[in-house]
Amino acid sequence: MFNFFHKTTAPKPLFPYTTEVHCHLLPGIDDGAPDTEHALPLLRQVHEWGIEKVIATPHVTEATFENTPQTVGDAYERLTREPEFGEIGIQLSYSAEYRMDDNFLNLLQRNEIMPMPGNHILIENSFLQPFWNIKELIFDLQLKGYAPILAHPERYAYYSADKKIYQELHDHGCEFQVNLLSLAGYYNKSSREAAEWLVAKHLVDYLGSDMHNSNHALYLGKYLTSKDFVKHIKGIQLKNDTL
Known part of the structure; x- marks a missing residue:
């Protein structure tokens, strides 16, 4: 359906991990892939980029x-019933x-959480304001046996404007997942x-595509063959492939 790239002699783009921990490729349940016709080419594309395992993470958001x-x-x-x-x-x-x-x-109270392997759980703030009591929530999640991962902390402008919160949350045991699209400048x-700062401070535990659509795939394809990509991942220690 999609023709992401023309044939080229350039190096083959490859993700810096084989397990994708943040994407919106399950069909028709959020603002990601609207149907299997869109989801399948995106899965094929990430596989060509070296991904062997995908943990789909659709939004669960009130209202x-x-x-x-x-x-x-x-x-x-x-999606998995499709022959392709x-x-x-x-x-x-x-x-x-x-x-x-x-x-x-x-959902927490009703024990209706769908965790990742190892009881990891991907959480996000609103882009308008932070959750009012995030440190206590992180502690409560840990008491329940979950290992919280904050999705794309670099995208919360109220955090990047006052960066001390990053170290505080990380010290409280909340791991960080940064978007490749953020590093790409999308x-x-x-x-x-903010993403580059988190990388420099060794506060990035996971990278993720946060891919929703073919536009994201096109942008990522260009980034993966760029000098910026090589610079960003140099020396970074990721936990993606432990999940």
Whole structure:
């Protein structure tokens, strides 16, 4: 369906990990791939970039994407039943990207969380304001046996404007997942600078594509063959492939 790249003699783009921990490729349940026709080429593309295992992380957000284990499981089944899926040769599982809100707190209370391997759980703030009591929530998650990972901390402008919060959260045991798209400059200058700062301070535990669509794939393809990419990943220690 998509023709991401023309043939070239340039080096083959490769992700700096083989396990993708943050993407929106399950069909029709959030603002990512709308159907299997869009999801399958994106899965094929990341496989060509060296990804062997994908943990899909659809949004779970109050009032917009109130996904449940049932809706996420159904989307997974639709995708994996496609004959083309078996031809790709990629291992697919699912968790979620949980917005820290009242809906999430209710899910926690009802034990309806879909964790990653090792009971890791991907959490995110609103882009408008931080969760009001994030340090206490991190502690509560740990008491329940979860290992929280904060999604794309570089994209929260209120954090990048006062960077001491990064070290505080990391010291509280919250790991960080930075978007490759941030390092590529896809969003804005501020997100890129904050991502580069987190890399320089050795505060990046996981990288993720946060891929939603073919535009993201095109942008990532260019970034993966750039000098900036080589500079960014030099010496970085990632935990992606432990999941």
